[in-house]
Amino acid sequence: MTIPESIKQFITWIQGFDHQFIRCHPDLQDVLEKCDFEPSIMREGYRLVVVKRKVAIACNLPKAFGEGDCEIEFSSILLRGLKIHLNHQDILGQLMTGLHTQPDWECRRFLKQLDKNTFQVNLGQTTVILSNLEAIDLCLCVDEVCQEYQNLIIEFENALETWNFEFIKFSSIRGFILFSVRQELWELMQQFANEFDYTKGKSEWHLFHREDISIRVSRGIRDHTFIYPKLDRDLSLLANNQINIIYELNDVNLQSIETGKISLWQQDIGIRGTWTARYTKQWLLEKYIPKIINYYSGKTQLSEAELLAKITNYTSYRMPIKEIDNIRDLVPYLRDIQSWLHIYMENITASLLKPYYQAYTNLVRNTDSSITGIDYIIVNLRKVEWKNTQEENFNNFKDWKNLTFKYAIDCLDKQVARINNSEYENSFKADLITRTFIWIIENGKISFSQAQLNAAKQALLPLWEQSRFEMRHVYPNR
Structure with a gap:
């Protein structure tokens, strides 16, 4: 036109x-x-x-x-x-x-x-x-x-394999905290790396090269990993002589990531190529540090027990979602989701919540009616439904002591029906409903089938993965 x-x-x-x-x-x-x-x-x-x-x-x-x-x-x-x-x-x-x-x-x-x-x-x-x-x-x-x-x-x-480690960025360094050691052990790690530089010999332990204060684990041709020390004086839990061991994302180590060769870097990951954060931590704790302590035994004033006693592991193990068979092992994941929903500032697409509401309502449906904290459950579910003023809501809520767990399930069924006809959900409501699921699972005696547990795990996974990504990458940038 x-x-x-x-x-x-x-x-x-x-x-x-x-x-x-x-x-x-x-x-x-x-x-x-x-x-x-x-x-x-x-x-x-x-x-x-x-x-x-x-x-x-x-x-x-x-x-x-x-x-x-x-x-x-x-x-x-x-x-x-x-x-x-x-x-x-x-x-x-x-x-x-x-x-x-x-x-x-x-x-x-x-x-x-x-x-x-x-x-x-x-x-x-x-x-x-x-x-x-x-x-x-x-x-x-x-x-x-x-x-x-x-x-x-x-x-x-x-x-x-970095999800289980805290991401850290300072100066030009990007990496993940694997664990911490006392300063004396770190100095021995550096000393050993100097002695066994890959340019000085060909034994199985000639793997190292110093890059400023970091340690490069390499055969001279293939880089495996980069280890960087960080003294963290801001954490009260760490004594001043504790060193955080960082799995460094070094550009040299990731040089195969080039334009037009997006998938090549993945082909190089493994024991003979680029080490993952999980394997690097395992190798340091199970092979490198024991080797150092044995090599320098008698040459340091600190005993093996003293050196090992100060190793602080920051990661806590939790059962992978797909392997869960104890219903209470779901709670740490539900808490992650609840924390995410609590700070979520916008509405959330209902498509992510529909299977979640349905699966967990079914999972807790057959809970013993003697569950403690029925008032907490009812308060949360009533808040989801409240549309009037606080005074009107209080007046309508005086009969809560006469309500039963069956009423709670009826409320959850109403929320399932509501969200199935919705395009989006208020994050505050999803937060309250998640708190309710957590309470019931933690405090109730629940009869459930394998099919109900499997459906709950399947519905949980995409929601938890979304919360994990946003809590790690989105909210720190707001």
């Missing part, structure tokens, strides 16, 4: 005005939205470009816990020439939640609906006003980019 010259002049003039004027003239908005992009998706290595009719996003995807970024453009004449740059923290903190949801569901942090056809969009330090169609296309672009962004981060964590 050819835009008349008079309209072009008017558009040039109106560009200096606030978008509030545009919202009051939807007919003018129609004119401004005629020069659409040609939709496409292009992927080359770690470069992803997603184009919809109204919006285009060009993204540099993250490499091995590195930082990506993106640039957003709009086809509207009013926004022509505007390029919004988002860094890694912006992408994770602003765009990552609420993927695959509609703009008006209030599940996305960067969107605020102003009226039926208008949205306020906050991207980095820039705020723009978009029409409904523009907001939909923006969401579609964000879904494509952020889903791949998230997939890559999860892929790196899975392959390098």
